[in-house]
Amino acid sequence: MRYLTAGETHGPQLTAIIEGFPSNVTIDFEKVNFQLGRRQKGHGRGRRMQIEKDTASIVGGVRHGKTTGAPIALVVENNDWKHWTSVMNIEPIEGNDESKRRVNRPRPGHADLNGGLKYNQKDLRNILERSSARETTMRVATGAVARQLLEAFGIKVAVQVIRIGDVEVKRQDLAIDELIRITEESPVRVVDKEAEALMIAAIDAAKEDGDTLGGIVECIIEGVPVGLGSHVQWDRKLDGRIAQAVLSIQAFKGCEIGIGFEAAKLRGSKVHDEIMHSEELGFYRASNRAGGFEGGMTTGEPIVVRGVMKPISTLYKALQSVDIDTKEPFTAQVERSDTCAVPAAGVIMENIVAWEVANAFLDKFGGDSLEEIRSNYNSYLEQIKNY
Numbered sequence: 001m002r003y004l005t006a007g008e009t010h011g012p013q014l015t016a017i018i019e020g021f022p023s024n025v026t027i028d029f030e031k032v033n034f035q036l037g038r039r040q041k042g043h044g045r046g047r048r049m050q051i052e053k054d055t056a057s058i059v060g061g062v063r064h065g066k067t068t069g070a071p072i073a074l075v076v077e078n079n080d081w082k083h084w085t086s087v088m089n090i091e092p093i094e095g096n097d098e099s100k101r102r103v104n105r106p107r108p109g110h111a112d113l114n115g116g117l118k119y120n121q122k123d124l125r126n127i128l129e130r131s132s133a134r135e136t137t138m139r140v141a142t143g144a145v146a147r148q149l150l151e152a153f154g155i156k157v158a159v160q161v162i163r164i165g166d167v168e169v170k171r172q173d174l175a176i177d178e179l180i181r182i183t184e185e186s187p188v189r190v191v192d193k194e195a196e197a198l199m200i201a202a203i204d205a206a207k208e209d210g211d212t213l214g215g216i217v218e219c220i221i222e223g224v225p226v227g228l229g230s231h232v233q234w235d236r237k238l239d240g241r242i243a244q245a246v247l248s249i250q251a252f253k254g255c256e257i258g259i260g261f262e263a264a265k266l267r268g269s270k271v272h273d274e275i276m277h278s279e280e281l282g283f284y285r286a287s288n289r290a291g292g293f294e295g296g297m298t299t300g301e302p303i304v305v306r307g308v309m310k311p312i313s314t315l316y317k318a319l320q321s322v323d324i325d326t327k328e329p330f331t332a333q334v335e336r337s338d339t340c341a342v343p344a345a346g347v348i349m350e351n352i353v354a355w356e357v358a359n360a361f362l363d364k365f366g367g368d369s370l371e372e373i374r375s376n377y378n379s380y381l382e383q384i385k386n387y
């Protein structure tokens, strides 16, 4: 299974095509739109999110609410397009002075300068239009389709923000449904109310100062069977695939699985998860510091992945830059921008990790239809039980 996305942040629409999705999976359109709506929320977002009301149209691959096995085509229209038609027009317009809205002072931390040099573009808008995290709308939409396959096998996905700037949450041991319910209601997607208030204050203070904030998000996936991914080839290791997907999210600079970087400080006896067995549970682990992976394969314990997001690069109190025409020092161009998008980025991460798990699920259980996958899945569970 694979997907591609296309479209500019201020263009008419965003598009995605999913190829290799099995047939006979019921697709609830509301669930796709629910995920898109979640991605737009979170304290610290800029004005753009008030303009957009992201809803996906499925324009191929689904009939009467079920997939047919054909490529699934998805479209989300940009409401903001109407304000950008002359700037973004695909055909040249007579008398339109494009240079008026040219971007020529690259923002440190964004893709502007590297992209301009690489693609030989003197209007850096031609870079920022596609590097913008607006593109993640379609990655959430594709993930929201893929997770409906996971749901059919009882696999659940949750996310929580665990740090914004220097505010860290106090961890609580919660059942996944409870975690989903509480984080859903929080404007910064946390369970810890004390941290929530401090995070909101930190975002407001950064905004006041014309500055920005990053953070850490944690994604948990429960109900995954043992043996997704494989140790036999580097690009089949599912933990590696998840890390690649996480680092592909705009502004993500780190990824941890399980206790991650903590493992460097501890002895092996405090890191590895001892193996247990019972008649009822089969093989299981006394702990889950490995975050659900050994040898690039799932252990059957919950998958725990964390992603680090750097602070947003467009600062209202702009950083030093250089004009690409005159080569003179200037402050970077200020585009309308978010102060902190960590809660939204959590939703993005959750859906792209769900995509990777769904992809590995299909690699393992194969099949062109849901029925064929279910039969392969059930026979594998039987094999595990009788091992």
Ligand SMILES: Cc1cc2nc3c(=O)[nH]c(=O)nc-3n(C[C@H](O)[C@H](O)[C@H](O)COP(=O)(O)O)c2cc1C
Pocket: 046, 109, 110, 111, 131, 132, 133, 136, 249, 250, 251, 252, 312, 313, 314, 336, 337, 338, 339, 341, 344, 345, 348
């Ligand atoms: C949900 C989300 C919203 C973002 N909003 C902004 C923004 O408003 N302004 C900005 O400069 N960067 C924003 N970014 C980050 C940039 O897209 C990102 O820094 C840029 O594409 C350069 O890529 P890199 O940071 O991965 O190197 C956002 C990222 C995410 C995930």
Ligand SMILES: C=C(O[C@@H]1CC(C(=O)O)=C[C@@H](OP(=O)(O)O)[C@H]1O)C(=O)O
Pocket: 009, 046, 047, 048, 049, 052, 131, 132, 133, 134, 137, 250, 335, 336, 337, 338
């Ligand atoms: C549009 C989205 O996020 C955008 C991501 C983004 C960037 O530089 O990454 C810059 C901003 O774009 P604009 O200048 O149009 O407001 C954000 O709003 C979105 O998440 O849907």
